[in-house]
Amino acid sequence: MNVNMGNVLGLVFANMHDITVGDLTKSRTMGSILFGGRYRLIDFPLSNMVNSGICEVGVITKSNYQSLLDHLGSAREWDLSRKKGGLHILPPFGHVETGLYRGRLEALYGALSFIKSSLTEYVVLSDCDVVTNMDYKPIVEQHVESGADITVVTTTKVVSTEQALNSTVFAVGVDGRIHDVLVRCPISGQATISLNTFVMKKDFLIDLIQTSFARGMYSFEQDVLQARVKELNIRSYNYDKFFRKIDNVLSYFNANLDLIDVENSKALFLPKRPIYTKVRDNAPSKYGLDSSVTNSLIADGCVIEGEVENCVLFRGVKIGKGSKVKNSILMQDTIIGKDCEISYVITDKNVNICNNRLLTSSAAYPMFIGKGASV
Amino acid sequence: MFNKKECVAMLLAGGQGSRLYALTQKVAKPAVPYGAKYRIIDFPLSNCINSGIDTVGVLTQYQPLVLNEYIGNGQPWDLDRIHGGVHVLPPYQKASGADWYSGTANAIYQNMEFVDRYDPEYVIILSGDHIYKMDYNKMLTYHKSKNADATIAVLDVPLEEASRFGIMITDDDDNIIDFEEKPKNPRSTLASMGIYIFNWGKLKSYLIANENDKEASKDFGKNIIPDMKKAGEKLVAYRFDGYWKDVGTIDSLWEANMDLINPNIPIDLYDPAWKIYSRNPVMPPQNIGKNAKIQNSMVTEGCNIDGTVDFSMISDGVTIEEGAKVTDSILMPGAVVKKDAIVEYSIVGENSVIGSGCHVGARPEDMECRDDWGIAVVGHGLNISDGTAILPKQIISEDM
Numbered sequence: 001m002n003v004n005m006g007n008v009l010g011l012v013f014a015n016m017h018d019i020t021v022g023d024l025t026k027s028r029t030m031g032s033i034l035f036g037g038r039y040r041l042i043d044f045p046l047s048n049m050v051n052s053g054i055c056e057v058g059v060i061t062k063s064n065y066q067s068l069l070d071h072l073g074s075a076r077e078w079d080l081s082r083k084k085g086g087l088h089i090l091p092p093f094g095h096v097e098t099g100l101y102r103g104r105l106e107a108l109y110g111a112l113s114f115i116k117s118s119l120t121e122y123v124v125l126s127d128c129d130v131v132t133n134m135d136y137k138p139i140v141e142q143h144v145e146s147g148a149d150i151t152v153v154t155t156t157k158v159v160s161t162e163q164a165l166n167s168t169v170f171a172v173g174v175d176g177r178i179h180d181v182l183v184r185c186p187i188s189g190q191a192t193i194s195l196n197t198f199v200m201k202k203d204f205l206i207d208l209i210q211t212s213f214a215r216g217m218y219s220f221e222q223d224v225l226q227a228r229v230k231e232l233n234i235r236s237y238n239y240d241k242f243f244r245k246i247d248n249v250l251s252y253f254n255a256n257l258d259l260i261d262v263e264n265s266k267a268l269f270l271p272k273r274p275i276y277t278k279v280r281d282n283a284p285s286k287y288g289l290d291s292s293v294t295n296s297l298i299a300d301g302c303v304i305e306g307e308v309e310n311c312v313l314f315r316g317v318k319i320g321k322g323s324k325v326k327n328s329i330l331m332q333d334t335i336i337g338k339d340c341e342i343s344y345v346i347t348d349k350n351v352n353i354c355n356n357r358l359l360t361s362s363a364a365y366p367m368f369i370g371k372g373a374s375v
Numbered sequence: 376m377f378n379k380k381e382c383v384a385m386l387l388a389g390g391q392g393s394r395l396y397a398l399t400q401k402v403a404k405p406a407v408p409y410g411a412k413y414r415i416i417d418f419p420l421s422n423c424i425n426s427g428i429d430t431v432g433v434l435t436q437y438q439p440l441v442l443n444e445y446i447g448n449g450q451p452w453d454l455d456r457i458h459g460g461v462h463v464l465p466p467y468q469k470a471s472g473a474d475w476y477s478g479t480a481n482a483i484y485q486n487m488e489f490v491d492r493y494d495p496e497y498v499i500i501l502s503g504d505h506i507y508k509m510d511y512n513k514m515l516t517y518h519k520s521k522n523a524d525a526t527i528a529v530l531d532v533p534l535e536e537a538s539r540f541g542i543m544i545t546d547d548d549d550n551i552i553d554f555e556e557k558p559k560n561p562r563s564t565l566a567s568m569g570i571y572i573f574n575w576g577k578l579k580s581y582l583i584a585n586e587n588d589k590e591a592s593k594d595f596g597k598n599i600i601p602d603m604k605k606a607g608e609k610l611v612a613y614r615f616d617g618y619w620k621d622v623g624t625i626d627s628l629w630e631a632n633m634d635l636i637n638p639n640i641p642i643d644l645y646d647p648a649w650k651i652y653s654r655n656p657v658m659p660p661q662n663i664g665k666n667a668k669i670q671n672s673m674v675t676e677g678c679n680i681d682g683t684v685d686f687s688m689i690s691d692g693v694t695i696e697e698g699a700k701v702t703d704s705i706l707m708p709g710a711v712v713k714k715d716a717i718v719e720y721s722i723v724g725e726n727s728v729i730g731s732g733c734h735v736g737a738r739p740e741d742m743e744c745r746d747d748w749g750i751a752v753v754g755h756g757l758n759i760s761d762g763t764a765i766l767p768k769q770i771i772s773e774d775m
Contacts, residue, residue, distance in 0.1 A: 037660030038676070076450070262662055262679060269659040279451075279655040283644035284411035284675035286636070287684075291670055299660040300412070300676055303645070312660075 003140045005053030009120040009202060010136075012045045013107060015062035016127040016196070020166055020247050023368045024348070028067040031059070031128040033252070034331045034349070036259050036268075037299040037312050040071055041246065043277045044133075045126040045197075046078045046087075051273040052136040054124065056085030058114050060107050062092055062100055071278050078276045090114055103218035108209045116206060123205050127196035131255055132243035133270050134197070139237045143199040148235035150204075152178065152225070153197035155239050161188045166247040168194040168221045170236060178234040181226040183219075194221075195239060242267035253346060253366045256312045256329050260297050282315050290321065306336070320355070327363070345369065378458035380430045380493040382515055382572075384423050385486070387479050388416060388503035389436030394624045397754030397772040398724060403435065405503025406442040407628070408707045408725065410635050410644070411688045412675040413653045414445060415622060418508070419501045420452045420461070421651045426511035428499065430459030432489050434482045436466060436475060451654045464489060478593030484582040490575060498578060500571040500595065506631050507619035508642065508649055509570070514613045518572045524608035525577070525600070527551065528570035528615050540566030541596055543612050551610040556596065565612055568619055571595060577608065618642040625770075629722060629750045632688045632705045636671055656691045656708070666697050682712065696731070704736070707755070720748075720767060724755035735765040742767065 014031030024033045031042030042059070049057055057080055061068060068089075075087035090111045092100050101107040108115070115123070122143070124136050134153070143151040154170055164185060170192045171180035200208075208224060217223035225234060242264060244255035259265050269275060282301025287293065293308045301316040306323035313319075314331045320338035327344050330336070334347045337355035344361040348371040353359070357375055361367035369375060392404025399407060405416035416433075423431050431454060435442055442463075449461030464486050466475050476482035483490075483500065490498055497518065499511055509528070518526040529543050537558070543565045544553040555562070581599050585591050591598045604610055618641050620631040634640040644651055658677025663669065669684040677692035682699035690708040695701055698715040706712070710723045713731035721736035729735060736751035749768030753759060758774045765771060 259659075260662065262664070265659060265662055274657040275659070276657060281451075281650050281652050281655075283651070284673040284688075285661065287669045287672045287674065289671055293663045293669055294667055295665045296663045297660045298663060298674070301645070 001141045001145050003122070003137065003144055005137055005140070006055060007120050008052075008054050008122045008124055008136070008140055009115065009118045010045075010049040010054040010057035011108075011111065011115070011123060011125045012042060012049075012057060012059045013104065013125070013127045014042055014059050014065065014068055016104065016107075017129045017166075017247070018062075018064075020129075021249055021252055023249055023370070024252065025064065027064060027371055029061060029063075029065050029128075030246075031061075032065075032067040032071050033128075033246075034314055035131065035246075035252075036256060037297045037314050038280075039275060039277045041128040041131065042068065042071070043078075043275055044131050045128060046075075046080070047273075047275045048126075048132070048134045048136060049124065050078050050080060050276065051133075052124075054136065055080070055082055056088075056118055056120060058088045058090050058111055060090045060111050062107070065089075065091065073278065077278055088114055101218065103223075104220035105209060105212040105223065106218040108205070108220075109213045112206070112209055115202065115209075118202065121202055123200050123202050125198045125200075129246050130195050130197070130243055131246065131268065132195075132239075132241065133268050133273055133275065134239065134241070134243075135273070136197075136199075139197075140199055142237055143235075146176065146235050147233065149200070149232040150225070150234045151199040151237050152234065153195045153199075153239050154192050154236040155195055155243065156190065156192045158189060159187075159191050159193060161186050163245075163247060164188060164191060164193070167191075167245075168196075168225065170194065172236045176235045176238075178225075178229060178236055181221070181229050181234075183221050183226055192236065195243065195245070199237075249346070249368060250364070250366070253329060256297075257310060257327070259312065260295055260310065265297070280315055288321070291319075306338075306340075328366075348373070351375070377492045377494075380459060380495045382428055382497040382499055382511075383459075383490050383493050383495045383575075384419075384428050384431040384499045384501055384511070385483055385490070386416070386419055386423075386431055386433045386501045386503055387482060388433050388442060389476055389482060390502075390504065391437045392504065392623065395628065396625065396770045397752055398625075398628075398722065399438070400754060400772060401438055402441040402755070403437050403439060403503075404623070406445055407622075408690055409506065409622065409628070410632060411673045411690045412656075413651060415506065416442070416445070416503045417452075417651055417653045418506050419503060420446075420449075420454065421649075422507075422509050422511060423501075424453050424652070425649050426509075426513075428511055429454065429456055430493055430495075431461045432464045432486060433461060433503075434464050434476065434486065436482075439463070439465060445654055447654070452652045459493065462489065478598075479595045480582055480585055480599050481593035483578075484586050484593070487579060487582065495575050498573055498575045500569075500573070502569045504623055505569065505619060505621055506642070507568075507615075508617060508651070509615060509619075511570075511572075514570070514615075515572055517613050518611070521549075521611045522609065523572075523611040524574055525603055525610045526572045526613050527600070527610065528568040529565040529612045530568050530615055530619050531564050532566045534561065534564050537561035537564050537566060543567055545612045549612045549614070551604070551612055554600065554604075565614070567596070568615060571600075572613075577603075625722065625750050625752055629705060629720075633686065633703070635688065636673055636686060658691055664697070667695075699731075703738070713761070721751040721753065721765070723753045724757065727753050727755060727757040727759070729753070729759050730761035730763060732762045733759055733765070734763075735759070737767045739767075 018025040080087035169182040285302040288305035322339040388405040392399040454461035661678040664681030674689040682695040709726035716733040
């Protein structure tokens, strides 16, 4: 079986799960949350689609999408500025019948005319809450071979109650067919959960969108996966490669710091399947006379004159002389003055911390400092 | 249809750069990596776009593969344009025969048609072997205000260095009254930076005349400028007072890199209003390990560093393993320094691997005889096996 990936349409939901990371999505979409020093979360599904050979992608947005539009631009950096296909941004109010959607099915209804006009045969749908380097080709191939109506990418792992509440949980038979679906169920322990990536035939999806809309149904998880699990052939694709699911601020914090581990970073940043992002043309990072940097991930354009340990520094971060920064995530253009002590802190973009400030929190609850704040 | 442009830039990038030896064996000099994430040509190209010049012809001849691929459609410099943009201009076959570019003037002569398509008033001649940030538009404004036929950018250099350059002798009004090439006893300290603005119509007539002179060496410095002077054209000097460095030799390339980490040297790569653009390698952020110690250095994306780095430029995708020590050196893209190797006062070429326990180069203060000291160079794509010692001044172009 060899599927022509040029025959597959990609759909990315930029706003799904916004609510789970409230602080971070105050002025942006889930997809435009900064991640891993130089990326935004949407870079992962977009790069994965491009690296899998998909060349037509729609990005479905709902609100707060200015940062997303800024980031994507003409999509050339993902090689999606194409004559045939390419990237399409699908905002709400796309046509007269649609507005702010309540769930995935309504979101898709808003994008219906785009989906219909595509000449592709299959569709891969992905959210922006999973950081991974995923090849969609074997998933589409399994989907075609198995004759499934819907293929859901899943993983089996130990989950906490909070994680389970934020995930769709499946009961999967030995043949890979999904027999039962739990939505927002307060369980814990070993579970097979959804990675919010789905494969369908395009015509099947269009039919699904239209019938659901006619009946006023809007939740894909509840109204389709759960309600029609017996009737439809829903199958799981078991994914066992490196991934991190972002379902709250703490998991965001940990997922960033996890990338400092070279093993993790090697599993995510594969040289032959690079993760693309917007280029900012920063100069290289400069390490000063008395700087000390250990166990950290540093993007370009930083100027470091103090001490940095266990940190992720985004592009253009400046750290003054005598400052000590530990276990923290400093987003784009954060400026830390002289002689500060900072630990377990997340600073959003353009945060300015003056000289001699002491900011500490704990591993269980990192302190978040909002965009543009001055401390 | 071509839109008219006021000024077209012609960038001479065909030079072999033979004084960079192993570093230019397979790449033209303008494509030699510089400053951790740049190549030399990024500087003139970024200067062009930052100065509002959006039409650039790049004249290539020697080993153009890497350079052509790097320039591509010019997008990284915003030079992918509907009208204008960057164009790579190699020598080509004509009905009358085929010729290599036989000199800087000849290269422009062979591409007069390219310039004519944009019908410019002025043409600026640049070269691909200098590191500097310069607003060409200011120079053009000066050229126009002086009503000059040709303007040559000059730098006031210390008297003791003046004999290394082409020196311009000017009157009180900065009109060029004479010039001398690498004079023993310089009469002035104004060194030519190899940047010229000409009125295109005038330049064309001199290029054609020079081409018809079989004896001429078809060079701007040797022919065109003296010819124009002789004929009484108005030549003026444009004084530039920023940072400018020729990177034509191993030593000057090394120095120019070290200048970027010297706080007393005025070249600022962090100025958002005058960014130096480069082609992005698409790599994750640099990963600094638990045993790393980095000071006084510049490091860029894709690096994995777990060793000691001091006073060095570390380009994209470089790996420095635990226990390795890199000081006062330049590591070009993709270089690997294995465990416990020492690299001092050296340049390591692209994708070269320094085996564990190797010792490359030495500090000048550790030498018995200072005359034996010099920057050690490992060329591109080489494997240096474990425990090898590479002496200072040595230039390696084969596996060891």
